[in-house]
Amino acid sequence: MDILNDIVVPCLIIFVACIAFGMMFNILRRHLIAAAIGAVVSEFVYSLLTGLEVSEVKSIFLAAAAVALYSEILARLFRSPVNMYLVVSIIPLVPGKTIYDTMITLVLGDSESFLSRLLDTFEAAGAIAMGIFMVSSVVRLIKDFREANGRKIIEAIHGLASKHDDNIKKI
Numbered sequence: 001m002d003i004l005n006d007i008v009v010p011c012l013i014i015f016v017a018c019i020a021f022g023m024m025f026n027i028l029r030r031h032l033i034a035a036a037i038g039a040v041v042s043e044f045v046y047s048l049l050t051g052l053e054v055s056e057v058k059s060i061f062l063a064a065a066a067v068a069l070y071s072e073i074l075a076r077l078f079r080s081p082v083n084m085y086l087v088v089s090i091i092p093l094v095p096g097k098t099i100y101d102t103m104i105t106l107v108l109g110d111s112e113s114f115l116s117r118l119l120d121t122f123e124a125a126g127a128i129a130m131g132i133f134m135v136s137s138v139v140r141l142i143k144d145f146r147e148a149n150g151r152k153i154i155e156a157i158h159g160l161a162s163k164h165d166d167n168i169k170k171i
Contacts, residue, residue, distance in 0.1 A: 007047045011040045014092050022088045031084055034074050038089030042067040046093060057127045060093055064131025067093075072139045086132065095124035 018039035022032045045066045049059035071085035102117040 006051055007044060010047060011043050014039050014043045018088050018091055021091055025087065027084055027088065031078065031080060032088075034078070035085045035088035038067050038070050038074070038085050039092050041070050042089050043092040057123045060124050061127040061131045063093055064090060064128045065135050066131075068132040068135035069139075072135060082136070090128060090132070093124075093128050095121050098124060 015036050018036040019032055022035050027035055042063045046059050046063040049062060050056060054062075067089040068086060071082050071089055074080075074085050075082040098117060098121045102114060102121050105114040105117055
């Protein structure tokens, strides 16, 4: 695996392309660089895993999960919507060539190749969706758990304080 040609150059190209894509969606400049870095993260993870001969679907899934986690973290840090980072960051993972090849085989009437490529397209799209879904679900569970336990702790503190106040009144 040639690191420069297989990882570094595609990441630089994707960084520039995703800045342009983010500008098309009117993402604020202060968020645009971070969103484009998310695209570089997705391409880096995908390229690294495919270079290590991990299957394409697993590579896409793990890259989507990494980008979803990156987007969740940035959304918390900058107090902005997750989608602002996520939409731009998953652009390198979208199976555009596969979709194009699927449509070409459909137009040419090659039904066997069409079904095979359609399955590949659905696998890639499903891997992206499941990677994002898994991370956002875990983040939501952690958030709900922290809120629920935070309420219990606050209720316990209030309960202890009221018992303490009752003991003071008895004296």
